[in-house]
Amino acid sequence: MSKTKATIADVARAAGVSTATAGRVLGGYGYTSDDKKDNVLKAAQALGYRPNALARSLITGKTRTLGVVAGDIQNPFYASVLRGISNVAEANGFGLLITNSDELQSREVHSVELLAQKQVDGLIVTPSDTRRAKHLHNLRNMGVPLVLIDRAVAGLMVDRVATDNIAAAEQAVHHLIAAGHKRIGIVAELVDEERGSVDSFLARAASGEPIETETLYPSWQRLVGYIRAHRIAGIPIDPQLTRRAGSYSAQAAEVVTASLLASEKRPTALFTTDGTMSEGAMRAITHLQFSIPSDLSLVCFDDVDWMSFLRPGITTISQPRLAMGEAAARMLLERIRGETYPPRTVLMPAELVERGSVAAA
Amino acid sequence: MSKTKATIADVARAAGVSTATAGRVLGGYGYTSDDKKDNVLKAAQALGYRPNALARSLITGKTRTLGVVAGDIQNPFYASVLRGISNVAEANGFGLLITNSDELQSREVHSVELLAQKQVDGLIVTPSDTRRAKHLHNLRNMGVPLVLIDRAVAGLMVDRVATDNIAAAEQAVHHLIAAGHKRIGIVAELVDEERGSVDSFLARAASGEPIETETLYPSWQRLVGYIRAHRIAGIPIDPQLTRRAGSYSAQAAEVVTASLLASEKRPTALFTTDGTMSEGAMRAITHLQFSIPSDLSLVCFDDVDWMSFLRPGITTISQPRLAMGEAAARMLLERIRGETYPPRTVLMPAELVERGSVAAA
């Protein structure tokens, strides 16, 4: 067992050729006569030669590695998206350098820096701040291929893939309205210190004031969909029914849902805006012993595993998470290959999966 | 915006010092006078200098990157373990190169080769074959730090972290027996072409024949625990109650569970051996409209999110998945630092979480 790694120079010496020739056969570039090729291959085999990708990358300027900044790889949404990314990366011989931001911009900045230093060929990020993102603008200006998932960043013209959150949420809420519900609660993350209170947002939206929705966080976009469905149906919005978890955790959603369901004028139906909020809401519903759909109708967002085998099944908006990851990776690889078309926004179709959690009001 | 990246040479030139000096301040090694340091830092700032980790790694022989070969990052078990690994990696300034094997040895071999070429400082793998693993032995012989998670490999003496599957499963089944159950079904993955049929395994185990359990796949170990609990209680094993999914998918588990529950002499209780099997079993149970725990008692393995908010809650064995990942990463970092104690096996405690899915028989 050769404890010390063999280099191209070692192989060349053993095969009696120059390092250039050894490099050509081992690296698969340039031409070599068959007999020399044989010698080199045999020597490499005998020495247990393994190419050092670092050295190659230093010269070629390519690492065949993609960097990913996810919110939390443990979350089912990210886990699926990552699997999608991984699928196309591996199929193309690319490695994946993965980090978590926990939706904190400081950690995201740090991650991006780490990945950039490691010279990834491109980056896929779920930006934690949709407005300020100097590090991402920098990347773009340096010519580093970049694809955004799930969220856009104001003024940052790069490829991105997301769900049409407004349309999907509108469809979900419309489904409840069509079943006769008029008091529909919504439990959403809605973190954002700057865009003002939820109440003022609701007031502006309800009054029909135009809102820049492109760079809104997904949970706010879904709230817009909720509002739209109401406006279209001519149902007034009751601010009491809008509950902001304020952080991306099931626990926060549980607290907020419990309070909503315990309130005087509680809703007859509930819309939760993502997998984590749905989990929290479900915990509260279970804990309070509400029966679905007799006590409360429910439509969720994002089709998490348990929704299909809970009894009754949970009606939800299904996002193609795996396909989103695959699409993002594919776009990134195109950019890495040098494609130059203008920035693309791919809105993936989300569909309403009807199960048993909605009853007529 | 400098489209072209600045190197240490550029910074040195701008600062009027040698590349050695520039390197010393930028790389944080060696001593430099304060004024030169200032000049270099300013020049670096002005040029937007970003160190090239590739070049540094080529020299130092360290990449500060860990490689991970997981079964499937989308699976909640792996997703949590990975998050644990990521936690300690990031805290120590290490990056994470992650791949999926889909429990296929061919893919695992390919992943390991890719990661090795990229010169990771160490590897964490969930081996897909617990007996033959030449590539892992090679790694060890080359001196590459390696930590195994969840499974051992025959004859491969390296650090590993796992759950005491036999003890945990025995506890789970004992819990059912203590509630008065005598006909307890088990739905397990049990893939393995070589160790013979499940029946012969059951026969050997039931007869008290000693079995090499160390390198058994987890699902087989959990079957051993199931058998042990029966032997201790003096309850005979009915092979009809042992169902092998044969592949690691919820769908396979669903089919097998449905058939078990539809059989003449169906069990009064069921033990499922991991999160995926549990999901499949749950789907079958829901589909057949069995009520838990009145029609069937259930104890699962691995505490997946839905188990706690399904009504009734599902009693299960909880594995500290996050902590397993953290422990593995910590051990790996120790090895990378050069620690040389003999290979350690860390068996993490798994505990029975009692909820509402078990009724007295």
Next chain:
DNA sequence: CTGAAAGCGCTTACAG
């Protein structure tokens, strides 16, 4: 403390 030089393990023109 600082600089000139060598070198990490490869690939890339450039001659022959």
Next chain:
DNA sequence: CTGAAAGCGCTTACAG
């Protein structure tokens, strides 16, 4: 087709 030489962007002895 093949080899000698230069070089990717750094770090590391080695003198001074």
